[in-house]
Amino acid sequence: MNAPAANTWSAYPDARGRFGDYGGRYVAETLMPLVLELDGAYRAAKGDPAFQAELDDFLTHYVGRPSPLYFAERLTAHHAGNGAKGGGCARIWFKRDELNHTGAHKINNCMGQILLARRMGRTRIIAETGAGQHGVATATVCARFGLPCVIYMGATDVERQKPNVFRMRLLGAEIVPVTSGRGTLKDAMNEAMRDWVTNVEDTYYLIGTAAGPHPYPAMVRDFQAVIGREARAQMLERAGKLPDACVASIGGGSNAIGLFHPFLEDDVRLIGIEAAGHGLTSGQHAASMTGGRPGVLHGNKTYLLQDDDGQILDAHSISAGLDYPGIGPEHAWLKDSGRAEYRTATDMEALAAFQECARLEGIIPALEPAHALARVGEIAREVGRGGDVVLNMCGRGDKDIYTVADALAGHADHPAETKL
Amino acid sequence: MSVARLDARFALCRAEDRAAFVAYLMAGDPDAGRSLALLRGLSAAGADVIELGFPFSDPMAEGPPIQRASLRALEAGTTLASTLELVRRFRAGERDTPLILMGYLNPVLSYGYDRFSSDAAEAGVDGLLVVDCPPEEADDLADALDPHGLALVRLAAPTTDAARLPAVVRRASGFVYYVSVAGVTGVKSAAAETVAPAVERIRAAAGGLPVAVGFGIRTPEQAAAVAQAADAVVVGSALVDTLAKHGVEAALGQASALAQAVRNARR
Known part of the structure; x- marks a missing residue:
């Protein structure tokens, strides 16, 4: 896809926090002044070289950036072998954000926001978490800066992500299990917003994904865009060219937008993979763009899983981090405008790929x-021999080993099982 | 009727030098039949204005009582369309008591702003209050409601400062709802002495529109204290709790006691 010369994809959102029709600031009036204050504070920090220098220093020496760009040679050979006759396969590269401190991309954003919270004089941090990766990253930066930290986590997720719950407690965070709704990420986000609206004087809400009221989608994206900036420079250095495609999984969409954003003006395909759970026709999935329609939730207008009455539906994914019925508004806009493509993978497909990797x-x-x-194999074959595909390895799997063991035990007929 | 019905009721209360009593209930909680019985009984019990909630799966600004009410209503199959049907049936026997709908934006967006405005006006709704639609995002909705004479009730909060207040009350009609404490519904209540200056500030900014005060008001004593300064006193979570625990008659009895307290507050 050749971007038009006058392309300004990366200039969004507009002053109202809009990506086309998506985004905005749909919050209760009590929170509106806080959201506006945050917007001002973030814009000032973004333009302050001292803030950026402090952030860069922590990213280098505390988080461990830059993360490597790794050529996944055997996975490439495997997919080339699975290719159609006479086909071929692009080289598959991993952007190794699972090597960050705390084991996922989440800390890039947490480090940025905690420095902003300190700059704003906030003394108490709250956050929501699904898989627990954002909760761990938040608890980590709170420990580092000596700030009290309350993490809202769906009761279902507390159960299925025990290692991360233990890690958060070790780091000194208070975990509040949320039992309303189905006890997953969206319910945790509701409860965090209730805390925020109650504690407006001292509390900073550290949202973990590129969603929520403006400026969160833009701010979280900016903090995660370090992934794409590094990957772009690393590809130019290693391959002497840009990649042909970038691929990332999508829950709220922060790792994907972080990888995609620095490539928006380039001739690079951007492909996000949503969680299809038990399958798109099963009604039990988390593919809000593929299987949902636009609506308003958690402060922004975006694609949502919802019924005919506008009630939000429970998402399902084996991955707690993707188990959310919405998506960041910039992805909604990139989908409608055709700049990015979105596909899906089921629980079973993810389990097989997990083992394969x-x-x-x-x-x-x-x-x-x-x-x-x-999905990276089929994408690498579409791109073909001589091409390059960058996949964002946004987290490591230690936290998931019990979930995977349970899933494999429960599906003895699953083809993946035979590979063990 | 619409916003005129609200204006008439507030004019009446002003003539009687008293605050209005606003009773909140959730449509379809615990089912359509009991919800209709409560609606019909409320004006006789002394409610000047009825605020009818429509349920949402993710009521982010509500405390546990209205969260639970929302869940009960959804489990009973309540939708925005069935809420309008409830209003239609209520209006068959009641023309004078103004009724506004209160809830979250997504069901209204999903219904369609124009279709909602036309159907709500036809059903006998007088106004709409949307928790998660601040003035910055409200113009499309106000444009749809205006031709049907439906009020879009604006919210002001303790965090709304003097610089922001004019933007909040721009295009306000019916009344302005003052969220008297930073928090969710039904938990904390404001100290009565902080309410009076806030009400005056908002009323002045809104060109004299009535100011209703809500959040955390549960007892007749609290209601009477707020009624000294406010143009209207809103009670929601306490009624919703009573309905859930003791049924329609008990909730009406409580509404009656609250209405009396509000009526007699300035005597």
């Missing part, structure tokens, strides 16, 4: 990037 590359991925791994 572990066996072929010696990297145990989180279940979130396992969804991207499930």
Whole structure:
């Protein structure tokens, strides 16, 4: 896809926080002044070289950036072998954000926001978490800066992400299990917003994905865009050219927008992979763009899983980090405008890709990037020999080993099982 | 009727030098039949204005009582369309008591702003209050409601400062709802002495529109204290709790006691 010369994809959102018709600031009046204050504070910080220098220093020496760009040779060979006769396969590269401190991309954003919270004089941090990766990253930066931290986590997720719950407690965070709704990420986000609206004087809400009221989608994207900036420079250095495609899994969409954003003006295909759960026709999935329609939730207008009455439906994914019925508004806009493509992978496909990656590359991925791994073979074959595809390895799989073990035990007839 | 019905009721209360009593209930909680019985009983019990909630799966600004009411209503199959049907049936026997709908934006957006405005006006709704639609995002909705004479009730909060207040009350009609504490519904209540200056500030900014005060008001004593300064006193979570625990008659009894307290507050 050749971007038009006058392309300004990366200039969005507009002053009202809009990406086309998506985004905005749909919050209760009590929160509106806080959201506006945050917008001002973030714009000032963004333009302050001292803030950026402080952030860069922590990203280098605390987070461990830049993360490597790794050529996944055996996975590439595997998919080339699976190719159509006479076809071929692009080289598959992993952007190794699972090597960050705390094991996922989430800390890029947490480090940025905690420095902003300090700059704003906030003394108490709250956050929501699904898989627990954002909760761990938030608890980590709160420990580093000595700030009290309350993490809202759906009761279902507390149960299925025990290792991360333990890690958060070790880091000194208070975990509040949320039992309203189905006890997953959206319910945790509701409860975090209720805390925020109650504690407006001292509390900073550290949202973990590129969604919510403006400026969160833009701010989280900016903090995650370090992924794409590094990947772009690394590809130019290693391959002497830009990649042909970038691939990332999508829950709220922060790892994907972080990878995609620095490539928006380039002739590079951008492909997000949503979680299809038990399958798109099963009604049990988390593919808000593929299987939902536009609406308003959690402060922004975007694609949502909802019924005919506008009630939000429960999402399902084996990956707690993708188990959310919405999507960041910039993705909604990139989808409608055709600049990015979105596909899906089921629980079963992700499980198979999870094992395949572990066996072929010696990297145990989180279940979130396992969804991207499930589609990367077909994408690499579409791009073809001589091309390059960058996949965002946005988290490591240590936290998921019990979930995966349970899933494999419960599906003895699953083809993936035979590979063990 | 629409916004005129609200204006008439507030004019009446002003003539009687008293605050209005606004009773909140959730449509379809615990089912359509009992919800209709409560609606019909409320004006006789002394409610000046009825605020009828329509349920949403993710009521982010509500405390536990209205969260639970929302869930009960959804489990009973309540939708925005069935809420309008409830209003239609209520209006068959009641023309004078103004009724506004209160809830979250997504069901209205999903219904369609124009179709909603036309259907709501036809059903006998007088106004709409949307928790998660601040003035910055409200113009499309106000444009749809205006031709049907439906009020879009604006919210002001303790965090709304003097610089922002004019933007909040721009295009306000019916009344302005003052969220008297930073928090969710039905938990904390404001100290009565903080309410009076806030009400005056908002009323002045809104060109004299009535100011209703809500959040955390549960007892007749609290209601009477707020009624000294406010143009209207809103009670929601307390009624919703009573309905859930003790049924329609008990909720009407409580509404009657609250209405009396509001009526007699300035005597």
